[in-house]
Amino acid sequence: MPSSNELMPAPLYLELAPSAVAAAQIDHLFVFRDTGALSNRESGRFATDLFTLSVTCGSDTDDGPNVSLAPPRPDFVPRRSSFCGIVAGLGLSAQPEQLPGAEALAPLTLALGRVRQGDHGLPSLVAALDDLARGLSFGAPPQTFSDRTERRRARADTGVSRRRLAATRRFRQLLGDLARYTRPLSDLALDAGYYDQSHMSAACRTFAGRPPGALRSQAAPRVFGLSLQDARLKDRLRLVIM
Template sequence: MRSSSDLAAAPLYLEMAPPLNAASQINHLFVFRDMGVLSGRGSGRFATDLFTLSITCDDSGGARGSMAPPRPGFTPRLMPFHGVVAGLRLSSRPERLPEAEELKPLASALARVQQSDEALPLLVTMLDELAKCLRFAASPGLCSARTERRKVREETSVSRRRLAASRRFRRLLGQLATQTVSLTDLALDAGYYDQPHMSAACRAFAGKPPRALRLQAAQCGFGRSLQDARLKDRLILVINE
């Protein structure tokens, strides 16, 4: 990966809906670019009920993929992140991870996104192609609640109840950018008992209160880079400060 001195573009985290013809197990695409600003002191990785397939540039100029299981809680960063990573978040593991050869087109797109937002549409196109290629095992069908709990625990190492709480927080996170809705109404809409209940969840899953998360989240534009309606309409969440 390039050194932080090579990174010219501003910090950015965004989530986008997957392409229409992708498997239902693909929840969203993401891009994270930083120079230690968003990932500085007190920051960390948010809790998630999803698997994370990440694509990162390696030192040879290629790209490698890695799979991370769901995170049951907020995980503080040991050090700031410098670089760019993109990928997919999934409700279950794919049957196989992409080979290094399949990731070569992504390597070039990732390198360009380090320098400019203008390369974001190309990167999204590459992620869309990756999403369309992933295959997942067929659902095992109906099973008892006890069997379902056991399978969830075996696959994710997280309880079904904790995953449900993470899922509710993820829905809330996507709504926080709506500045016209009060935090109390957002809490009720997301399924929390009240605003204090929502605040406790935000601190547990994101390390910050909801008001601070709202200040970070914005459904903003990127000049000409994502103004194509086919891309703009897919934006779920943007954090860029």
């Protein structure tokens, strides 16, 4: 009898723009499905200046969802083991006031189970993520403080220094440019705010564990199979890795 990994469709990572009515603190939606191919031990989690709200299904689709909120990561974190399953969620520029409850997660859990079986469920999963995003609330924007107080508040809120947040934000911009454009790497380095290509390459190894050329070759923006032609997906896709 085939194993659960053999029954799961091809691995993929999708990153999508939020809906037009989403709160300003919601940077993107993501879906990650893998059998250990994309998340082998040589891979890892990239540095990010965002909070990551993740919802993961267990190996059995009857298992309840596991909800977590991860703070920004200042460095590349190698994986201890590969990931087999499916996870979806939101990238947030601020911490939400509270995590969603079980009732709000029920449609998302069902949609995750469908995408575990095939790509036909992706539009429903994106709709469920949009509903999740609409249900989040965020505190009032911070007031203006002295520079010293701002630095202290940034570290207290995120666990990362303000300078490091700026560096990871610049790296995240570069990731999008590497996926979208075919211009020379030296041009993309300057566009993203790096001194030169060597400075950019060093940042990629620090924040992603690999050089920019390898990151560019892995990203395949707007390269769609038939299952990704739905306009609700296609018009919002930022990044596809398959």
